[in-house]
Every structure is written in structure tokens, then in C-alpha cells.
Amino acid sequence: MEITALLEIVDVSRHFDDFVALDKVSLHIEAGEFFTLLGPSGCGKTTLLRLIAGFDQPDSGDILLDGKSITSAPPEQRPLHTIFQNYALFPHMTVAENIGFPLRMAGCAKKDIQARVAEALENVRLPDKARHYPDALSGGQKQRIAIARALVNRPRLLLLDEPLSALDAKLREQMQIELINLQKDIGITFIYVTHDQGEALALSHRIAVMDQGRIVQVDVPERLYGFPNSRFVADFIGKCNLLEGHVREQQGDSVTVELDGLGVVHICRSETKCVAGSRCALTLRPEKIRLATTVSPTEDESHFSGSVHDMLYLGDVTVYIVALANGLLLEALLANSASGRTNFFEVGDPVEVAWSCDAGHLVLG
Amino acid sequence: MMIKKNLLLWISAALVYLFLYLPLVIVVVFSFNDSRLNAEWVGFTWKWYGKLLHNREMLGAAMNSLIIATVSAGAATILGTLAGMAMSQNRLRFLPLLVLAPIAMPEILMGVSLLLLFIMVNMTLGLLSIMLAHITFCIGFVALSVQARMSSMDPALVEAARDLGASPWRCFREITLPLLMPGILAGGLMAFTLSIDDFVITFFTAGVGSSTLPLQIYSMVKIAVTPEVNAVSTLLMLLTLVVIVGASRLSPAIFRGE
Secondary structure, eight states: OOOOEEEEEEEEEEEETTEEEEEEEEEEEETTOEEEEEOSTTSSHHHHHHHHHTSSOOSEEEEEETTEEOTTSOGGGSSEEEEOTTOOOOTTSOHHHHHHHHHHHTTOOHHHHHHHHHHHHHHTTOGGGTTOOGGGSOHHHHHHHHHHHHHTTOOSEEEEESTTTTSOHHHHHHHHHHHHHHHHHHOOEEEEEESOHHHHHHHOSEEEEEETTEEEEEEOHHHHHHSOSSHHHHHHSSOOEEEEEEEEEEETTEEEEEETTTEEEEEOSOOOOOOTTOEEEEEEOGGGOEEESSOOOOTTEEEEEEEEEEEEEOSSEEEEEEEETTSOEEEEEEEOOSSSOOOOOOTTOEEEEEEETTTOEEEEO | OHHHHHHHHHHHHHHHHHHHHHHHHHHHHHTTBSSSSSSSOOOBOOHHHHHHHTOHHHHHHHHHHHHHHHHHHHHHHHHHHHHHHHHHTTOOTTHHHHHHHHHHSOHHHHHHHHHHHHHHTTOOOSHHHHHHHHHHHHHHHHHHHHHHHHHTSOHHHHHHHHHTTOOHHHHIIIIIHHHHHHHHHHHHHHHHHHHHHOOHHHHHHOOTTOOOHHHHHHHHHTTOOOHHHHHHHHHHHHHHHHHHHHHHHHOHHHHTTO
């Protein structure tokens, strides 16, 4: 399969007075991708989206669509549309007029507009709302109309700026599934901005994690979660225990690490290239930790003793905060999937923790 | 204690309103009084209103006032709208001061300085000079009204329109202008009432044969407050009231001080 970069962002920088919003950001986004820009607020993800949409101009760098520079093109000349956080439906126009707006601007014939608006309303399952004004719609309905309006003239690219943040949790999940299916059906490239890592993992083909105006890591969700390239990514995506230490030696893909105050652990199938003596942290997801009253550790496992420091019962799972011998707090997860009694431990109980040698992933620095 | 306090408040409020509105009520009532004197109630009549219709000077002044108010309000609405939009962008810090200063300036000062200007440029005082003067002090009111409306408008709407293919001009025509319209109309109506009621500035900038209704009323009052003056004042009051109510309907936010 030939990989075609639909959108290329080359060394784009943007400063606001002294604040560096984007610092030499480069990205390739492929045709048909569901691509997410993820990061905490102020990381530059919205600034980048506004540069792609044309609402703002970069200080330096280039933005190419299909290999042609669109950096200085005004928004109306870019074959892409934006879904705004608050939907930005025109309050003085009916739903049908809103959806017909881009067609009218493109100079389509009236008959043509009517037919395509009707079809678009059918697609978002709101055919009876044509004559309503946006004020009369619910949040989810506004969302769907905004999507219908942005897709009615088939843009090359759809930009979505935290479109689900105004919806309540249940509706959000439903809209996430709708967005995934929609993107699959129409095959238009989506660039999605969010600060919600769960949403990013659930929706995206690829995610770019941003921090302080830079891109930290670009990868598929599974790789980002399993193999973060930095403490920041490990900590930002999902829950993660970070065990500080330094590298003792590396032999092929097997690494020996001395964890501060805990002792030596072995890591197998490591993907991190490291030098003996360098500082590192072992990232360990809570669900990878085995928790038991007594463990008979196998060859491939590291194991330590501790006691339950705190626990959080969440229904489907219980989170245990385990205090290890050196005072380090480790977060572990137990699924409450067994029938009957589900509280395995109480606060203060002595417990053993263990993880297999390929459960953790090393980040350097 | 509470009740006593409330009662005092109510009484003082009633007195204030009485003081404000009683004179107006007297004018209205005596405009229907079948007597030459504003002293005692004799009987109901429409005859002062009938007399107004045959008073050439009065009709001419009324016509002048309408023309001046319509033209000045129209011009001030266009200029004030542009000023209001520019002010809401917050890029020109000194602009609000420039636009709003004529509102805060004492009217007598405005009147005298405009008169000096017109004399300096050798302009004949008449309808045109009055209109220019009225436009000057009306712009600020329209600008305020439009700015208030503009700042309550979601900036994403303009971006959305551009994003969906509208050029800057079409975006203005299709999105910004319709959404600002209540503020623009309210400002325009306010400008109309301010222009039609204005006395001080008009007094300085009017010439021979360009008397307006307020000036005409003043010249009549110099002799005596006749029932005819009461009648024309009542009509002027009615017109102002209708326009102000219209403006408040169009843009309630401005009148609630939001």
C-alpha cells in the first residue's frame, strides 16, 4: 500500500509575544487517517489546528495539502472544515440553512442544495429538524448538525476541536462510537484535538502527544500506551507507576536495572537502547502488577513485599495503593470479575507484588 | 423595623417618580384643556391640536426636525456601527475615547465649538450644519449599542463562516450584520430620538429658517406657555416614547445594562 501524506506540517512555529505556542512542529498525516492531537491545555494543539484551518498564520514553517502549500491561503480557500467546541451553528439560520451554507457559498444551484441538505439530515438521522433553529436543539443534536454542515460539501479534511467536551459522559461515549463509524464510512481524514487521553486512545488511528509546543511522540494508541518514549507520555496516557533507577547493564534486549531503594530487576524484550549507568525509570501499568498474599515468583518475575496503603473500590475494579519497603507507593489494579466476594484485601494487609519481566517498559532520562 | 424601612424606601421612590413625571403629566393634561391659561381645568378639547395643524411655522419646524433626525440617525448608524465593530476588536486602545468623548462632553461646549468650526470654514448655518453636529454626538451612542451586541457574539461564528467558504465580505453580510442588526437598529432609534429632542447643540448650529421643533417651542415659551406648546410637547413626547420602546424591544440587553 502506497502511503500518501495528505497533510504535511513542516517546521511550523508560532509565538504569542513571549509565549512559544508551537516550536518547530513537523507532522505527516495520511489520507483516511483518524489522527489525534493530544496534550494538556496550553500544549499548542489548538494553535496547530487553527493554523491548519487558516484562522491564524505561523511565524515560520509550511503547511502542505496534497503537496501544495496552503500556509498563506485564507480559510475559505482551504478544502477543509472545522467542528468547533461549541459547534458554532449560526443562530439566525434554520438547521437546513446552516447545512446549506457551505453549498450556497460554493455557488450551488438551489435545487441541488435542497436535495443535498435533505440527504445530509437523513444521514445524521434528524430529517424532521430542518426548519428548527439551533437554539431548539439538544447538545447531541447540535453536534450532529455541525458535523452534517461540515461534511455536506465533502472536504478533504475535517478538523475537530474538542467536539465532545460539552456533552455529558453517556452521550460522549455514544458520540465517540458515531464518530468512529462515520469516519470509517466516509473515509475523510479527521484531525481531532483533545486533552482527554481516554478519548484519544478510543478514537484514533494515530496520536501525536504534545507538550509545551512540541510533539513528544507520534504513534498508534497501543504503542503509546505500551511503549511511551518519555516520562511525560507514560504519565499522561493512562495510569502509570514510575520506578526510578539506573541501568546496570544491557545484553541484547535484556536489561538489568537497579531501582532506587528496591534492588535489582530484570527486564526482558526491552525496546529501549540504553547505556550502563544512565538514569531511567521503569514504567509499569497498574493492570500489569500481580497482587497476592503470597506469591511464588517464577524465573521471569520480579517481586517485592509491601502493605495495602489505600484502596479505591470502583465497581468493576478495585485500585490498591501498595506501600513498598522503601516507602514507594505502587498502584495496582484487581478486576472484580470473580463471582462472590470481591474485596480481596483491607487497608494495612501485607501483600506481595510481582510483575513479569516484559511487563514494564524503560524510559530514559 | 423591616417594614418601616421598606415603607420609607417606597415613599422616597414614589416622591422621586412624582417629581419626575408630574410635570410631564401636567403638560399632557393641559394640552387638552379648553382654556388659554394653564391654571385650572375647564373642559376637554382637541382644538389646540387642530390649531397646530394650521401653524405654518410649527409645521415647518417639525418637518425640519424629522429631516434632520432621519438623516443624522441614518448617517450616525452607519458610522457608529463601523466604530462599534472596531471598538470590540480592542486593537485601537484610543478609539473608544475618541468615539465616546462627544457623549461625555458638555453639550454647550460641543455647541460652541461646532459653531466656531462652521464659522471658520465659512459654512452657512442651516439644516446641513445641524445634521453634521447631530451626527457627531449620535455616533457614540450607536457605537456603544453595536459594541455591546458584538461582544456578546461568539467569535467562532465568523470563523465558522469563513471556514465553510464565505469570503470576508460575504461573512459580514450573511453572519455579522444580521446578528448585529438588533444592536444597530436600537442604536439608530436612540440616535433618532436624541436628534429630534436636541436643543443646546441645535441652538448654536441652526441658522435663519432652519428652526427645529425644540427651538420653535423655546421661542414660543419665551412669550408664554400656551396650550399649543403643551400640545406639540405631548406629540413630541409620544414620538420619543414609541421610538424608545421600539429600541428597547430590539435590544433589551442595552437597556438592562448588560
